[in-house]
Amino acid sequence: MKSHRKELWFQLPTRRAFVNITSQVEVTLRESGIREGFILVNAMHITASVFINDDESGLHADYESWLERLAPHEPVGQYRHNRTGEDNADAHLKRQVMGREVVVAVTEGKLDFGPWEQIFYGEFDGGRRKRVLIKIIGE
Amino acid sequence: MKSHRKELWFQLPTRRAFVNITSQVEVTLRESGIREGFILVNAMHITASVFINDDESGLHADYESWLERLAPHEPVGQYRHNRTGEDNADAHLKRQVMGREVVVAVTEGKLDFGPWEQIFYGEFDGGRRKRVLIKIIGE
Amino acid sequence: MKSHRKELWFQLPTRRAFVNITSQVEVTLRESGIREGFILVNAMHITASVFINDDESGLHADYESWLERLAPHEPVGQYRHNRTGEDNADAHLKRQVMGREVVVAVTEGKLDFGPWEQIFYGEFDGGRRKRVLIKIIGE
Numbered sequence: 511m512k513s514h515r516k517e518l519w520f521q522l523p524t525r526r527a528f529v530n531i532t533s534q535v536e537v538t539l540r541e542s543g544i545r546e547g548f549i550l551v552n553a554m555h556i557t558a559s560v561f562i563n564d565d566e567s568g569l570h571a572d573y574e575s576w577l578e579r580l581a582p583h584e585p586v587g588q589y590r591h592n593r594t595g596e597d598n599a600d601a602h603l604k605r606q607v608m609g610r611e612v613v614v615a616v617t618e619g620k621l622d623f624g625p626w627e628q629i630f631y632g633e634f635d636g637g638r639r640k641r642v643l644i645k646i647i648g649e
Numbered sequence: 650m651k652s653h654r655k656e657l658w659f660q661l662p663t664r665r666a667f668v669n670i671t672s673q674v675e676v677t678l679r680e681s682g683i684r685e686g687f688i689l690v691n692a693m694h695i696t697a698s699v700f701i702n703d704d705e706s707g708l709h710a711d712y713e714s715w716l717e718r719l720a721p722h723e724p725v726g727q728y729r730h731n732r733t734g735e736d737n738a739d740a741h742l743k744r745q746v747m748g749r750e751v752v753v754a755v756t757e758g759k760l761d762f763g764p765w766e767q768i769f770y771g772e773f774d775g776g777r778r779k780r781v782l783i784k785i786i787g788e
Numbered sequence: 789m790k791s792h793r794k795e796l797w798f799q800l801p802t803r804r805a806f807v808n809i810t811s812q813v814e815v816t817l818r819e820s821g822i823r824e825g826f827i828l829v830n831a832m833h834i835t836a837s838v839f840i841n842d843d844e845s846g847l848h849a850d851y852e853s854w855l856e857r858l859a860p861h862e863p864v865g866q867y868r869h870n871r872t873g874e875d876n877a878d879a880h881l882k883r884q885v886m887g888r889e890v891v892v893a894v895t896e897g898k899l900d901f902g903p904w905e906q907i908f909y910g911e912f913d914g915g916r917r918k919r920v921l922i923k924i925i926g927e
Contacts, residue, residue: 511650511789511927513824515895546652547786548689550826550891554902556841562749563695563741568729572738573745576720581854590846599850602841606851606886608745610840613689613752613891615784617654622782624693643900645893647825647926648786649650650789685791686925687828701888702834702880707868711877712884715859747884752828752891754923756793761921763832787925788789 514542514646517554522636525583528570529631531560531642535614536621538644545619547648551629552611554641557601559608559632577604577634601634608632616648653681653785656693661775664722667709668770670699670781674753675760677783684758686787690768691750693780696740698747698771716743716773740773747771755787792820792924795832800914803861806848807909809838809920813892814899816922823897825926829907830889832919835879837886837910855882855912879912886910894926 516538518531535551551560563569581603586592589599612629615622631642655677657670674690690699702708720742725731728738751768754761770781794816796809813829829838841847859881864870867877890907893900909920 511825513926515893515900547650548687548784548826550893552891552893554905556902556904561745563745564730566730566733568732569738569741571729572742576742580719580858590849591842591844593846594844599847602847603850603854606839606841609748609887611891613691613750615654615689615691615782617784622654622784624695624780624782626695627693641902643893643902645826645895645900648652686789687826687923700884702884703869705869705872707871708877708880710868711881715881719858748887752830752889754793754828754830754921756923761793761923763834763919763921765834766832787791 511647512544512649516644518642519639520631521639522633525636526574527633527636530565530628531631532629535629535644539646542646544616544646544648547616547646549614549616549646550611551642551644554643557598557605557635558640559605559610560612560642561608561632562612562627562629564626565628577607580607598635604634650786651683651788655783657781658778659770660778661772664775665713666772666775669704669767670770671768674768674783678755678785681785683755683785683787686755686785688753688755688785689750691782693782696737696744696774697779698744698749699751699781700747700771701751701766701768703765704767716746719746737774743773789925790822790927794922796920797917798909799917800911803914804852805911805914808843808906809909810907813907813922817894817924820924822894822924822926825894825924827892827894827924828889830921832921835876835883835913836918837883837888838890838920839886839910840890840905840907842904843906855885858885876913882912
């Protein structure tokens with residue numbers, strides 16, 4: 511069994527954003543030389559997500575307004591977590607809806623994807639350096 | 650390390666439905682000959698889910714009405730994604746709540762499940778051909 | 789490829805609770821002797837979750853009130869599942885928001901975690917014996 515590991519780094523200027531990281535994951539997979547196995551892509555921070563969906567800007571705007579409705583950022587005083595001096599409690603909630611990680615099958619050296627699947631980094635508390643972990647196991 | 654791959658195909662007549670696919674996953678696991686490892690089951694389409702829960706029709710009706718409350722299909726004009734000509738933005742949102750994939754342990758050649766765990770395909774934008782991927786790695 | 793399996797048992801006195809299980813997962817990883825691979829941690833019951841987030845009591849209180857808002861326990865008669873004699877339909881819904889499982893990379897014999905990542909068991913229908921499965925594969 512082989513394994514391969516890489517970190518992606520982000521520092522996004524806005525509080526919230528979605529970044530398509532599919533091509534970076536594909537490059538990492540090629541570097542690994544692994545042909546059959548699993549690839550794990552996860553946020554290493556607890557106010558961010560990695561998820562798979564469509565690369566369509568209207569949909570991303572829908573996610574933004576929907577997540578704000580489910581777990582609004584304001585008023586920050588509505589969350590007990592923010593009594594610690596943080597203002598990011600909503601980001602911890604949004605990340606649970608969108609998920610921490612994806613596991614993708616590797617088949618014949620490629621991401622084994624359906625026609626529209628793309629991998630995104632979802633930032634819910636930007637403005638600081640944060641990481642995504644890519645780990646691949648297989649042969 | 651061995652690996653095994655299979656696709657399941659669906660074309661459901663209704664917009665939304667839940668289909669128990671546990672027995673098809675079990676058949677695929679037996680075909681693989683893998684005794685210890687992981688099995689990944691994921692929707693290959695971004696308006697569908699694979700998830701694990703109870704095979705109880707009342708609960709499925711509860712999921713249906715709850716997801717409609719969290720992310721209503723109508724009015725379709727409330728979603729920017731639908732300006733592309735689609736009417737399935739809600740399906741992209743519902744799929745995030747229910748999840749894209751499950752990873753299940755394989756132990757002694759079987760799905761290593763608790764007493765009530767069953768695997769479901771969740772369709773949120775039916776009426777077209779869609780796939781689920783089963784990928785197993787192990788020994 | 790090596791594999792290792794362990795169950796954790798819980799019987800929590802309250803209906804809902806969050807329990808930090810990170811150190812138990814770390815002990816299991818050391819027992820396995822696996823240095824590179826993946827670790828799967830999943831609830832074996834369908835009214836419970838395993839998830840990764842912050843070990844901060846204010847945040848856990850926020851999760852509690854937020855999940856009660858998204859999928860309230862009362863009135864129990866609002867859910868069709870509860871016509872079976874259960875009163876835990878809300879727990880099946882809450883578990884979908886928080887997730888069934890996490891997959892964590894194992895690197896150099898350790899959980900490959902960001903600075904604040906901790907693994908939690910999320911109970912949404914306590915008062916009975918329930919299990920979490922830890923399964924590790926790798927080398």
